[in-house]
Amino acid sequence: MVEGTKRANFTRRALFTAAAAAGAGLAGGVFISQVDASDSDDDVAIVKQLTGKTPAGSDRVHLVMPSKFPNGYTVPLSLDIDSPMTEADHVRNVRVFAPRNPLVEVARFHFVPGRSEPRASTRIRLAEPQYVLAVAEMSDGALLMSKTWVEVATNGCA
């Protein structure tokens, strides 16, 4: 029952409102290119809202998913983080977010230095085509983020 009561209910509406507000604030002060910048700013704002920290894009986080998948019910997902996994330098956990799902949080994988490798595979549900985000929390507290576009043909959350 403990886990059942502390559900993390980050709804899509709350997140997008926050992301839009953050984007609007930024656009007011700085002249940015509209096309790609706005998208990644949304992702950063969403992750900041969920974790309280600003993530940095990183090529050490490998998130592999099919770019097109016929159904949203069981979309394969693989994670692999470049890390020596020593006491001094390791991955604490990796969180997966699907910002356009009705409930944004998908999973959090916990790793232990010297005992488990920062790699995992699973299958997730996606409600619509979207960027899926993987955010690795490193032992120094830094958040490293990577994202991948997945186009699903059916809603896996209905």
Added chain:
Amino acid sequence: MFIPTPRVQVPSAAAKGEVFQVKALISHQMETGLRRDQQGNVIPRRIINKFACRYNDIVVFGVDLHEAMAANPYIEFYLRATESGRLEFIWEEDGGHTYALTHQLTVG
């Protein structure tokens, strides 16, 4: 009533220091709490919300699962063989019920 069945695929022997793969699966509907029945009532959420792997009683890997994990959640992960002993796999369901499997690993 549907009874969830856990399954794992793990080698029974590994060399010391070797990284080995673990595949863990539990048959479970993972009812999200977002669906309604024909009368329009919300079907209550009932998912596996936590998975953990213990290696001689030390937690070496874990997952917090949310509604967007697929039904019959499958988790593949990688452990380092440190010593012979017991691997324990635990799935926790909403409401507090747990499902567990153990596996003996020989490290040579």
